[in-house]
Amino acid sequence: MTPALRTEGLSKAFTLHLQGGTHIPVLGGVDLVVHAGECVALWGPSGAGKSTLMRCLYGNYGAGAGRIVLRHRGEDLDLVTADPRAVIEARRETLGYVSQFLRVIPRVATRDIVAEPMIARGVPKEEALARATALLNRLNLPERLHSLPPATFSGGEQQRVNLARGFAPGYPVLLLDEPTASLDAANRAIVISLINEAKAQGTAIVGIFHDAEVREAVADRLFDVLPHQDAA
Numbered sequence: 001m002t003p004a005l006r007t008e009g010l011s012k013a014f015t016l017h018l019q020g021g022t023h024i025p026v027l028g029g030v031d032l033v034v035h036a037g038e039c040v041a042l043w044g045p046s047g048a049g050k051s052t053l054m055r056c057l058y059g060n061y062g063a064g065a066g067r068i069v070l071r072h073r074g075e076d077l078d079l080v081t082a083d084p085r086a087v088i089e090a091r092r093e094t095l096g097y098v099s100q101f102l103r104v105i106p107r108v109a110t111r112d113i114v115a116e117p118m119i120a121r122g123v124p125k126e127e128a129l130a131r132a133t134a135l136l137n138r139l140n141l142p143e144r145l146h147s148l149p150p151a152t153f154s155g156g157e158q159q160r161v162n163l164a165r166g167f168a169p170g171y172p173v174l175l176l177d178e179p180t181a182s183l184d185a186a187n188r189a190i191v192i193s194l195i196n197e198a199k200a201q202g203t204a205i206v207g208i209f210h211d212a213e214v215r216e217a218v219a220d221r222l223f224d225v226l227p228h229q230d231a232a
């Protein structure tokens, strides 16, 4: 089976230009393979490079070497060399990302923030808004908050808005960076259900789950992210 997402020899280092060009190697030769319907949890000590790998997978960080191959529209797309427009299109159609923190857009209502990626994928506005409302309700976000911008929401409320926005479109590949970090037990259980339902529908998931209970409930396997040998 063709993987939904894979990396081949992915390396990433940071160069601190304001610190005399200090070179910090983080990822070295990472070969990650994720298939449709499975959830792979990134695993490794603090500082090993899990978040860095996640950001590379979404194309937020350029790679130093190697390939990041996404199955997009039935073909392989190398996110490392792809044209920026192709990356944007892949994010719209194929690759979703739920980061830990919501990037708040001023004055835009929560319901619209959640509906926006669905509308961008061609879902009619009314249907997108209805799906947004249903998912926000499922995540226990009080209905009185749906029409407000989330700037003043609590950390857990903002995380649930982010989760609704990431899960609603049904991306074939979903990246989850600590999706339950700010949530209580009841909402964590709902997120576990959402992840397992997405897997059952064929979504390939890569996640960072510091919460052992969540990780054990959703992850099919762990992928070791090792501290770079030059960094030891």
Ligand SMILES: Nc1ncnc2c1ncn2[C@@H]1O[C@H](COP(=O)(O)OP(=O)(O)OP(=O)(O)O)[C@@H](O)[C@H]1O
Residues within 6 Å of the ligand: 014, 024, 026, 044, 045, 046, 047, 048, 049, 050, 051, 052, 053
């Ligand atoms: N933008 C950056 N510039 C310079 N160094 C960075 C940058 N981002 C991350 N690093 C460094 O890369 C290393 C890996 O960081 P990263 O956040 O990916 O680790 P992590 O495995 O996710 O850790 P944690 O489990 O603590 O969140 C760290 O040593 C960090 O200092």
